[in-house]
Each structure stands twice: as C-alpha cells, then as structure tokens.
Amino acid sequence: MNTYKTPLRDIDFTLFELFDYSHHCRAIGQGSLDQGLVNALFDEAARFAEEVIAPLRAVGDEIGCEMNGGVVNTPPGFKEAYADYCSAGWPSLSRALAYGGQGLPQSLGVILSEIMGTPNWAWGMYAGLSQGAMHTIETHGTDEQKQRYLPSLISGRWTGTMCLTEAHAGSDLGLLRTRAVPQQDGSYRITGTKIFISSGDHDLTDNIIHIVLARLPDAPTGTRGISLFIVPKMLTSDDGSVTESNAVSCGALEAKMGIHGNATCLLNFDGAQGWLLGEVNKGLNHMFTFMNLARIGSGLQGLAHAELGYQVARRYARERLQMRSLSGVKNPQAEADPIIVHPDVRRMLFTQKSLVEGLRMLGYFASITMDLSQHAASAEERQKAADLLGLLTPIVKAFSTEAGFESANLALQCLGGHGYIREWGLEQNLRDCRIATLYEGTTGIQALDLLARKILGGGQGIETLTDEINRLCLSCNGDDQLAAHAEQLATLSLEWQTINQMIGARAQVNPDEIGAAAVDYLMYSGYLVLAFLWLKAERVAVQQLTEPVADAGFYHAKVATAHFYFARILPRTLSLVKAIESGAGNLMTLAGDNF
Structure with missing residues (x-):
C-alpha cells in the first residue's frame, strides 16, 4: 500500500521562509509568481505524484523494462502516467515561452523533479532527462533546431x-x-x-x-x-x-x-x-550545459531516496512495539514501548531528518543560484552566481548522493529484518539509490572537479560563499545558542581556507596530493555548507518562535534538528581533516599487485 506524502510544508519553508523566494522571483523578473500560486502548483503536483506515480514504483521494480523484437516496453502503467503528466502541462513548466513553455524559473522545474521523482525515481528519469535535452538545445541550438525540436520536447510528445x-x-x-x-x-x-x-x-x-x-x-x-x-x-x-x-x-x-x-x-x-x-x-x-543540470538532478535523487526512506522509517518507529524504554515505561497500555523511544532508533531518525532537510536546503540553494546565473539583473550578478553555482554543483551531486545513500541505509536499519524484505519497499529504495553516486560523474570525479578546478584552479565561488557565511555568523550574535553554532561554523570556515592552502602547497611538490585529499575534502565541504544552511534555518525558526504561531511544533523541530546537526553530524569534519592531513603517502606504499 502506498503511503508516500509529499513534504509540502518543508518545501514551503525552504523556499519562502529560508530563501525568500518571493523576493528572488522579483529579482529575476518573475514578480507575478507569488507564494499562493507556487503552493497551488505544488499541491497539484503532489496529488499527481502520490496518486498516479507512487503506485507504479513497486511495479516498475518487479516487472522492469522489456525488449521484444527490438522494441523496448516500459512497465505497466508507465505509459499512461506519462500521457497524463504531459496532458497536465508539467513538461513545459520552466521552458521558453517562444516554443510552448510556461517560462517559469528553472528552480521550479528542479523542485518539480523532486516532487515527481521521490515516489518513483525510475519513472521520473524519463521526464528529467528530457529537461536537460531542452535546456541544451535552448542554449546552443540554431533557430531552426529550436523550431524543429523544442515544441515537441516541451509538450512531452518527444523525450x-x-x-x-x-x-x-x-x-x-x-x-x-x-x-x-x-x-x-x-x-x-x-x-x-x-x-x-x-x-x-x-x-x-x-x-x-x-x-x-x-x-x-x-x-x-x-x-x-x-x-x-x-x-x-x-x-x-x-x-x-x-x-x-x-x-x-x-x-x-x-x-x-x-x-x-x-x-x-x-x-x-x-x-x-x-x-x-x-x-x-x-x-x-x-x-556541460546538460551535465550540470543532470548533476543537480542526481543530487536531488539522493534527497529523494532519503526522504522516501525516512517517511517509512518514521512511521514504522512510531508503530512498532518492542522492549521497554530503559528510562521507564512509555506506553503502559501495551506490552512494549514503540521503538521510537529508544535512543539508537532516535539517533538514526534524527540523522535522517537532519540530512533529508539539509539536502533539500542545499538542492534549492543551488537551483535558486542557477536562476540568478541566467536571469540576474546585471552581468556582474550573473557571473557571481555562475561562479557560486560552479562551486555548489559538485557538492550537490556528490555529497547529496553519498548522504542520501547513508540516510536510505539507516531507514532500512530502523526496520531491522523487516527492512530487508520487500514488503516495506526499503530494500528497493536502497538499490535504486545506489546508482546516484556513480552516474553523472562518480563521487571521486566530482571531488576532483571541486578541489582541482573550483578551488585550486582559482574559482571565485568560494569567496562568495564564505562572505555569506560570515554575514550569517555576524547576524547570530543576539542569541546565545545561535551564537554558539555561528562560532562553530565560523571556525570551520577559517579552517576550510587553511586546508585549501595546505593542499595547494603540497600539490606543488606532489600532484597526487589532490587526488588523495579530494573525496574527504568534498565531504568536509558538504558538511560545512549544510551547517551554513542549518544555521540559517535555525535562525528563521527562532525568529518565528518569538511570537505565538499556529505550527510551533514545526519550528521547534527545526531548532532541535539544527542542535542535533551541530552536535552529532558536523563533528564528522574532525576525522575528515585528520585524513586529509595524513597526505598521499599512505595510499602509495603498497605495490599494485599486492592489493
């Protein structure tokens, strides 16, 4: 039975409260796009995702695609769902008006891919890759090519x-x-x-x-x-x-x-x-026009599998009765307590929640930056956004997929043996997730791009990001807890610069130092960027809670998850720094035929 629900409240928080999407839309010439219109759009997308796409996930896994006589057939229901998707106009959302598109921001198209892809990533890929093809032809095609191919691609008639x-x-x-x-x-x-x-x-x-x-x-x-x-x-x-x-x-x-x-x-x-x-x-x-959009999409795949797994694990942990809490009975009406009371289960759920919501913030941050790189008012602003997007793209692709796989794996672990069988869908979720760290450039390839090209190669994106981090940290001085987290973040930001200098100096002597440090460096960068975003989210939540609000529990949960992230996830950077500092030598001591 499908129980997936689109996380509309968190999507709304991330877009409109964290990133002030209404202001963003005005900055890129989309001032008529208000919160009510966006939420109505996502409400309808969520209905379609939950009612039409989600039920096909298990069917797609069990039956798969088949080739008969040179003809490839998709699983039952896929073709009908795609026809409904096209009839509703979804493929045209963020494409050019001149060729039949709706002309809405690219960021909305990226978020739509999360909504449509999370309940059934295999189905969502057919539509997602088409967006990359359209974007590439829009950017590099001749007028004749645009006229010939874009209308049918934008309508969804072709993929x-x-x-x-x-x-x-x-x-x-x-x-x-x-x-x-x-x-x-x-x-x-x-x-x-x-x-x-x-x-x-x-x-x-x-x-x-x-x-x-x-x-x-x-x-x-x-x-x-x-x-x-x-x-x-x-x-x-x-x-x-x-x-x-x-x-x-x-x-x-x-x-x-x-x-x-x-x-x-x-x-x-x-x-x-x-x-x-x-x-x-x-x-x-x-x-790269196609690949970079696909890399953002792959990062959202990490988010998608993390979200899907978290929803199942959270529901199971609330319902599954097993053992008594060591600190006292929590459910005296039953013979055991729900497993959500046990600290280790809470550790796994909190880790998933902090990664799921953090990866959503990261993906939306990159997609909004993509909008600015294309449509900001001045050439200087567009270039600044392009540089920042260049820095963020390998982090979104590689960190999000690595963290997404970790989260999907924890979701399965929460269910114990029940997670390992098909009934709950988590073993499929984990298998589906595994590809995300491989295609569109493996984690190692993305890490080399980040460190060698975007950092040591003189990219300007890190300056823009560290400026934003510094401004955020300074704005948090009025609240003790925010200030403590801001101090952690500021210290890491300074350490980031020191690590860059250390690797750069070592690479002058031995170029293998770049490859030796790259993946650990990328993961360090990902945890740092998520800390920046979690501090932004915590600040918004704290401000909301200064006065009575209807959904105070939502904001309290944001604050609690930020505390968990800074206390239990961010310290992972300590071991990453030690690994980076150990250098390339320990990787090269064993002859190839001795592995």
Missing part, C-alpha cells in the same frame, strides 16, 4: 537523452570513438556505440532526441576534438511529423541493481543522421 559513455572510455571522454562524418546536405553520419543510456529507448513517445558526443574525422585528439550532435531516433519533416526511422537502435537493456523501471540502454548508431549542435570541437563544453 530526450544524453549519450556520452562508451565501454572502453567510461569517464575519460577524451577516449571516445563515436565518429561523425559530414555530409553534403550539412548533416553528419554518426557511427558508434554508447552504453548506460538512461531512458535510451521506450514506448512512452513516438520519438527520442539523443544529444550525442562524437568526433569529426579531422578532429584533434582528446577532449579538444569532441563535438555535440542532435540525433533523433525518428527522422521528421519540417512540421515535426515523424517520417522514417533513423539508424539508431537499442542493442540491449542493462541488467541492473536498481531503477528497473527505467530503460538503461546500449545504443548503436549505425550511420545515423545527426546535426551539429553548437560549434565544432566545443562539444564537451556544450554538453
């Missing part, structure tokens, strides 16, 4: 994918071998094989628009010689009508640990007709 990975290359895209041979009519013939293509083929729509990385015959070696192409599954006429099949086929469906309801495909491009998207040999730069 889109991202085709990067090849079996021999993995994350080293400079090794890709897919070829693009120019034709006299201005198109290209694309030949090669891509693997791990999420939503790569399916029966939800009559066409799929693949965004494909390939190499021209005379291109430079490595990443400098990669170009980007639009390659549709079906060729179309000028009016968007499907005319004939292109030479793109699904060679196999991957047999996966989780997200069985999403078709993860091996795609063969056998001289398929494609069209250059953007500039020759700038394909990897252009594809």
Whole structure:
C-alpha cells in the first residue's frame, strides 16, 4: 500500500521562509509568481505524484523494462502516467515561452523533479532527462533546431537523452570513438556505440532526441576534438511529423541493481543522421550545459531516496512495539514501548531528518543560484552566481548522493529484518539509490572537479560563499545558542581556507596530493555548507518562535534538528581533516599487485 506524502510544508519553508523566494522571483523578473500560486502548483503536483506515480514504483521494480523484437516496453502503467503528466502541462513548466513553455524559473522545474521523482525515481528519469535535452538545445541550438525540436520536447510528445559513455572510455571522454562524418546536405553520419543510456529507448513517445558526443574525422585528439550532435531516433519533416526511422537502435537493456523501471540502454548508431549542435570541437563544453543540470538532478535523487526512506522509517518507529524504554515505561497500555523511544532508533531518525532537510536546503540553494546565473539583473550578478553555482554543483551531486545513500541505509536499519524484505519497499529504495553516486560523474570525479578546478584552479565561488557565511555568523550574535553554532561554523570556515592552502602547497611538490585529499575534502565541504544552511534555518525558526504561531511544533523541530546537526553530524569534519592531513603517502606504499 502506498503511503508516500509529499513534504509540502518543508518545501514551503525552504523556499519562502529560508530563501525568500518571493523576493528572488522579483529579482529575476518573475514578480507575478507569488507564494499562493507556487503552493497551488505544488499541491497539484503532489496529488499527481502520490496518486498516479507512487503506485507504479513497486511495479516498475518487479516487472522492469522489456525488449521484444527490438522494441523496448516500459512497465505497466508507465505509459499512461506519462500521457497524463504531459496532458497536465508539467513538461513545459520552466521552458521558453517562444516554443510552448510556461517560462517559469528553472528552480521550479528542479523542485518539480523532486516532487515527481521521490515516489518513483525510475519513472521520473524519463521526464528529467528530457529537461536537460531542452535546456541544451535552448542554449546552443540554431533557430531552426529550436523550431524543429523544442515544441515537441516541451509538450512531452518527444523525450530526450544524453549519450556520452562508451565501454572502453567510461569517464575519460577524451577516449571516445563515436565518429561523425559530414555530409553534403550539412548533416553528419554518426557511427558508434554508447552504453548506460538512461531512458535510451521506450514506448512512452513516438520519438527520442539523443544529444550525442562524437568526433569529426579531422578532429584533434582528446577532449579538444569532441563535438555535440542532435540525433533523433525518428527522422521528421519540417512540421515535426515523424517520417522514417533513423539508424539508431537499442542493442540491449542493462541488467541492473536498481531503477528497473527505467530503460538503461546500449545504443548503436549505425550511420545515423545527426546535426551539429553548437560549434565544432566545443562539444564537451556544450554538453556541460546538460551535465550540470543532470548533476543537480542526481543530487536531488539522493534527497529523494532519503526522504522516501525516512517517511517509512518514521512511521514504522512510531508503530512498532518492542522492549521497554530503559528510562521507564512509555506506553503502559501495551506490552512494549514503540521503538521510537529508544535512543539508537532516535539517533538514526534524527540523522535522517537532519540530512533529508539539509539536502533539500542545499538542492534549492543551488537551483535558486542557477536562476540568478541566467536571469540576474546585471552581468556582474550573473557571473557571481555562475561562479557560486560552479562551486555548489559538485557538492550537490556528490555529497547529496553519498548522504542520501547513508540516510536510505539507516531507514532500512530502523526496520531491522523487516527492512530487508520487500514488503516495506526499503530494500528497493536502497538499490535504486545506489546508482546516484556513480552516474553523472562518480563521487571521486566530482571531488576532483571541486578541489582541482573550483578551488585550486582559482574559482571565485568560494569567496562568495564564505562572505555569506560570515554575514550569517555576524547576524547570530543576539542569541546565545545561535551564537554558539555561528562560532562553530565560523571556525570551520577559517579552517576550510587553511586546508585549501595546505593542499595547494603540497600539490606543488606532489600532484597526487589532490587526488588523495579530494573525496574527504568534498565531504568536509558538504558538511560545512549544510551547517551554513542549518544555521540559517535555525535562525528563521527562532525568529518565528518569538511570537505565538499556529505550527510551533514545526519550528521547534527545526531548532532541535539544527542542535542535533551541530552536535552529532558536523563533528564528522574532525576525522575528515585528520585524513586529509595524513597526505598521499599512505595510499602509495603498497605495490599494485599486492592489493
């Protein structure tokens, strides 16, 4: 039985109380978008997610996708749910007005993906990847390409994918071998094989628009010689009508640990007709438009599985009777107390709550910064936001997925043996979650991006963030508890700068110091950014509680969770610093054949 409920109260708090979304909308030219309209939008999205999408989660896992005679079929109910999703206009929410979109902020589209994805991530991926394809064509396409592809993508009539990975290359895209041979009519013939293509083929729509990385015959070696192409599954006429099949086929469906309801495909491009998207040999730069949005989306996947697991664990802990509280009977009417009274269960629930709500704040912080990078009033403000987004993106992607997996794992642990069986859905949740730390760049890849490029490479985002941290800490001096947490945060912020300098100096002597420190550094950065956000949330809650409020319990819970985070989660940074300080030497002492 589905019992998932969209956390609308926390979504509203995060958007409008923590980040003052009404002011944000005015700053990006969306002043007509008020709290009432946004909440009405999310209420309807929540209804759809709970009533239509959530019941398909177990079906998607148990039956999965199937390929028969070269045709890929999604699980029962997926196609009908997608048709209803498109009929309601959801795909067009944050897309360009000129091509049939509603023109609302990108941040609303990101939050919509959380609402639609949390109850059934495998289903949500079909729509989510299409958003990346639209965003990439909007940003880099010609007027003719926009006219040809965007209306059908925005309506949901077609979907889109991202085709990067090849079996021999993995994350080293400079090794890709897919070829693009120019034709006299201005198109290209694309030949090669891509693997791990999420939503790569399916029966939800009559066409799929693949965004494909390939190499021209005379291109430079490595990443400098990669170009980007639009390659549709079906060729179309000028009016968007499907005319004939292109030479793109699904060679196999991957047999996966989780997200069985999403078709993860091996795609063969056998001289398929494609069209250059953007500039020759700038394909990897252009594809980052898609990848960075997908990385924010992957971070939200960590949040989604954490939220889904937490809801089940919380409900179970309230209802499950087992043993008596060591501090005295709490439920004398029954033969045992509910397990939520036991300290270790509360530790697990509090950890989940602090991570779930913290990851939501982090994801929304990044999505709002994305809006500003595109639509802030001045070029200076847009660049400042872009730099901050560059810093936040690897943290959102990697930290959120690592913390989300931890939280999903704790949810299963709360149920004991009942968590390990299918009845409660938590073993599926954990399997579905596991991919999030792997695709769109593993945790290690994201950590190298953060440390090598965004920090040691001279990125400006850290200055913007530390300025915000300093202002927040100064604003908390009037309350003893807030001031204590602000002091913890300020100390860590200073330590962050010291760690940057230490790693930079060591890397001058031994470049392996960057790789040795990177993942620990990223996790340290994630815990620090969550501390910044939890202090902001605590300050809002404390201010609300200075006067009587109808939902005082909600704000008391925010304060209590902030206290837990600063007392029990933030100290994890101590061990991370010790690991970073230990250097690269202890990783290199063992010969490769002795592992």
